[in-house]
Amino acid sequence: MDKIRVGVIGTGALGRHHARVYASLPDTVLSGVVDILPGRAQEVAESFGTEAYTAYADLFGKVDAVSIATPTTLHAEIGEQFLKQGVHVLVEKPIAPTLEDADRLIQTAESNRCVLQVGHLERFNPAVLQLREIVKRPRFFESHRMGSFSQRSLDIDVILDLMIHDLDIICSLVPSPVDQVHAVGIAILTDRIDIANARIHFEDGCVANVTASRVSMEKVRKLRLFQKHQYISLDYTRQDVAVFSLEPAPGGGIPEIVNRKLTPEKKEPLYEELNAFLKAVRGQEPVCCSGEDGRRALVLALQILQQAEKAQALEIDRS
Numbered sequence: 001m002d003k004i005r006v007g008v009i010g011t012g013a014l015g016r017h018h019a020r021v022y023a024s025l026p027d028t029v030l031s032g033v034v035d036i037l038p039g040r041a042q043e044v045a046e047s048f049g050t051e052a053y054t055a056y057a058d059l060f061g062k063v064d065a066v067s068i069a070t071p072t073t074l075h076a077e078i079g080e081q082f083l084k085q086g087v088h089v090l091v092e093k094p095i096a097p098t099l100e101d102a103d104r105l106i107q108t109a110e111s112n113r114c115v116l117q118v119g120h121l122e123r124f125n126p127a128v129l130q131l132r133e134i135v136k137r138p139r140f141f142e143s144h145r146m147g148s149f150s151q152r153s154l155d156i157d158v159i160l161d162l163m164i165h166d167l168d169i170i171c172s173l174v175p176s177p178v179d180q181v182h183a184v185g186i187a188i189l190t191d192r193i194d195i196a197n198a199r200i201h202f203e204d205g206c207v208a209n210v211t212a213s214r215v216s217m218e219k220v221r222k223l224r225l226f227q228k229h230q231y232i233s234l235d236y237t238r239q240d241v242a243v244f245s246l247e248p249a250p251g252g253g254i255p256e257i258v259n260r261k262l263t264p265e266k267k268e269p270l271y272e273e274l275n276a277f278l279k280a281v282r283g284q285e286p287v288c289c290s291g292e293d294g295r296r297a298l299v300l301a302l303q304i305l306q307q308a309e310k311a312q313a314l315e316i317d318r319s
Contacts (some may be wrong), residue, residue, distance in 0.1 A: 016044045033050060034054065067274070093297070095295060099299065109291055125265060126239050175204075176202040181300070185309070186307030242262075
């Protein structure tokens with residue numbers, strides 16, 4: 001394949017970074033960016049030497065692959081149209097707002113033999129890749145993903161916006177179906193849930209306690225897990241992993257706790273993600289986060305959302 005012609009639909013906070021990375025990749029041509037706000041599209045286009053459009057259909061016939069970084073409610077509509085045109089699609093997480101929409105995307109990609117990749121960015125975090133090498137049989141997870149309020153992604157709640165990152169990573173590390181979900185959530189600054197906590201029980205006995213907030217004063221991105229004789233702490237932002245292990249003492253004495261810090265080479269996850277997408281488009285590697293992977297995370301996120309909304313409704317009734 002010659003240079004891959006790519007486009008970006010949605011040039012907000014995340015979409016403009018997709019455009020930046022594509023413009024920097026060899027063997028890739030950024031053919032255009034799309035946004036319903038003409039000025040924003042033009043600004044990004046001028047920054048990265050490409051064309052600006054206000055309708056996604058303007059890219060038909062001009063691209064081989066696209067990133068969709070629009071509001072979640074538009075993922076299925078736009079993704080389906082490009083897949084029907086034979087264009088490979090990377091759609092930002094969550095894959096879609098509903099399972100029906102997710103299934104439409106997956107089926108359309110299969111029917112048209114196109115790559116469908118979901119933008120679960122943390123899969124490409126060097127610390128997560130390092131973590132995968134040492135996780136054996138996790139028994140308990142504690143996850144915190146917290147940030148300050150932003151005007152972006154207000155079409156969805158914090159579970160689909162932020163928590164879903166950790167749900168995807170945890171599910172990829174636990175080879176067991178989900179058994180039970182308990183969740184609570186509260187709307188603070190919007191009409192949707194802005195802070196939520198979920199306790200997830202897997203059939204193999206593993207438990208995950210997951211918290212996400214978009215109304216916090218500080219930014220926290222951490223995942224902690226426990227497995228036999230080992231405690232592991234991952235910092236997504238610092239891209240490092242701390243490992244505390246119970247190991248036999250020399251000479252058969254009392255076991256000792258040994259700690260070590262793993263600091264893999266720092267890399268930009270988005271660069272790694274888009275590079276992996278283009279390799280999948282070329283047929284050089286399998287899709288790193290398929291539509292089915294994105295659907296699996298969405299199933300769990302929607303379960304949590306349903307439980308949290310029930311809990312919130314009960315609280316409102318009491319008041």
